[in-house]
Amino acid sequence: MKTILVTGGLGFIGSNFIRLLLNDFSDYKVINLDTVTYAGNPKNLTEIETDSRYLFVHGDIGNRDLIDDLLKREKPDFIVNFAAESHVDRSITGPAAFIETNIVGTFTMLESFRAYCTAGHKCRFLQVSTDEVYGSLGTEGYFFETTPYSPNSPYAASKASADHLVRAYHHTYKLDTLITNCSNNYGPYQFPEKLIPLMISNALEGRDLPVYGDGKNIRDWLYVEDHCRALELVMRAAKTNETYNIGGHNEMENIELVKLLCRSLDRRLGPLPDGRARETLITFVGDRQGHDQRYAIDAEKIKNDLGWEPQTDLVKGMEMTIDWYLDNQEWLNQVRDGSYQKYYQEMYDKR
Ligand code: NAD
Ligand code: TYD
Numbered sequence: 001m002k003t004i005l006v007t008g009g010l011g012f013i014g015s016n017f018i019r020l021l022l023n024d025f026s027d028y029k030v031i032n033l034d035t036v037t038y039a040g041n042p043k044n045l046t047e048i049e050t051d052s053r054y055l056f057v058h059g060d061i062g063n064r065d066l067i068d069d070l071l072k073r074e075k076p077d078f079i080v081n082f083a084a085e086s087h088v089d090r091s092i093t094g095p096a097a098f099i100e101t102n103i104v105g106t107f108t109m110l111e112s113f114r115a116y117c118t119a120g121h122k123c124r125f126l127q128v129s130t131d132e133v134y135g136s137l138g139t140e141g142y143f144f145e146t147t148p149y150s151p152n153s154p155y156a157a158s159k160a161s162a163d164h165l166v167r168a169y170h171h172t173y174k175l176d177t178l179i180t181n182c183s184n185n186y187g188p189y190q191f192p193e194k195l196i197p198l199m200i201s202n203a204l205e206g207r208d209l210p211v212y213g214d215g216k217n218i219r220d221w222l223y224v225e226d227h228c229r230a231l232e233l234v235m236r237a238a239k240t241n242e243t244y245n246i247g248g249h250n251e252m253e254n255i256e257l258v259k260l261l262c263r264s265l266d267r268r269l270g271p272l273p274d275g276r277a278r279e280t281l282i283t284f285v286g287d288r289q290g291h292d293q294r295y296a297i298d299a300e301k302i303k304n305d306l307g308w309e310p311q312t313d314l315v316k317g318m319e320m321t322i323d324w325y326l327d328n329q330e331w332l333n334q335v336r337d338g339s340y341q342k343y344y345q346e347m348y349d350k351r
Helices: 012-024 042-048 064-074 088-093 096-118 154-173 195-205 224-237 254-269 300-306 314-327 329-335 338-348
Strands: 002-007 028-034 054-058 078-081 124-130 176-182 209-212 218-220 243-246 251-253 282-285
Touching: 002 012, 002 064, 012 028, 012 042, 012 224, 028 064, 042 054, 054 064, 064 096, 078 096, 078 224, 088 096, 088 154, 088 338, 096 124, 096 154, 124 154, 124 224, 154 176, 176 224, 195 209, 195 254, 195 314, 195 329, 209 254, 218 254, 224 243, 224 300, 243 300, 251 254, 254 282, 254 314, 314 329
Parallel strands: 002 028, 002 078, 028 054, 078 124, 124 176, 176 243, 209 282
Antiparallel strands: 218 251
16 A cells, blocks of 8 residues: 555645546555645545545645644655646736745645655655746747746746756755646636636636637647546656656647537537527637747657556547536536635626
């Protein structure tokens, strides 16, 4: 049995990762440390709450005493750090929380990890990062592991800072660390502030679909389960201090993606009550400040070293995602509570 300390496991990717570890593997025990921000939702893991291989701990990655105690008590073999503030738009209106959790929080985890290893424990630390640390691409080219960091948003800069700390902790203290830089994820349990679940939830209610700028920004979409399988593989099998790009070669302009979602919903549910196609809900709104034009990952290294390839293409993954949101409208209604309505008004009403 290997023990894995997952941080941020009540969020979108973390909860999918924990579900994968417990459902598809028999030899992992999981401790989930999460402070339950607006994005952390205990309902994301309801079905595994009673699994004897699972333990939830309510706490902040910035709480050094708590982390020290947890490491001493549970003696993890792996730490996988998902915990973060993750939404670019929120980092533009309120960057402080991103500095606190993504940089100072990761630093605190690393300090605790260093003390734990210095005391003679064997453990690896996997930092779950993003392709946004590389900045923005023009119409050509890809992000490689060797691409220089050039983060553009406070979110991206905070994730880049954390990556630098992780790298430095390997170089200086010879700790066993790994970093993955993944492209945009989508799939079940994603909070409806991000493009895909926001558009699905608005389209279901016949509300405007707010596309930023001209809608021609490109993202490289990866189905969340593919990302989680890559993380498990890197955690278990990568050589120390490796960094891996993870992506699906699923580049699409935002406007095309939103139209795809609309057409799929029309096919399943018929048109809106007034007979219009859902595409007519698309509304171009003011652009995001400093909006990155294009992200695209070259994922050859993880394919060649570890044999990972994505299993789910964008059309299939989108159908599975829409199925999930249609089957889980209660989840969607619950997360769009009062604080979500306030967020939505502040972010979109004046755009
Ligand atoms: P999310 O916002 O859905 O979840 C973040 C989780 O972290 C929540 O459960 C939240 O409660 C928890 N958390 C926040 N601050 C914390 C703190 N101080 N202490 C403990 N827990 C805390 O995020 P996500 O989309 O699941 O992303 C997870 C990680 O993957 C992040 O590090 C993000 O940068 C990275 N990532 C995300 C994407 C993507 O497309 N979503 C792509 C690449 C990398
Ligand atoms: P998002 O899901 O926030 O991910 P990221 O900014 O990390 O890539 O946004 C994906 C793309 O969709 C990005 O180019 C911004 C755009 N977008 C909209 O056009 N409208 C929206 O309401 C949102 C949330 C995003």
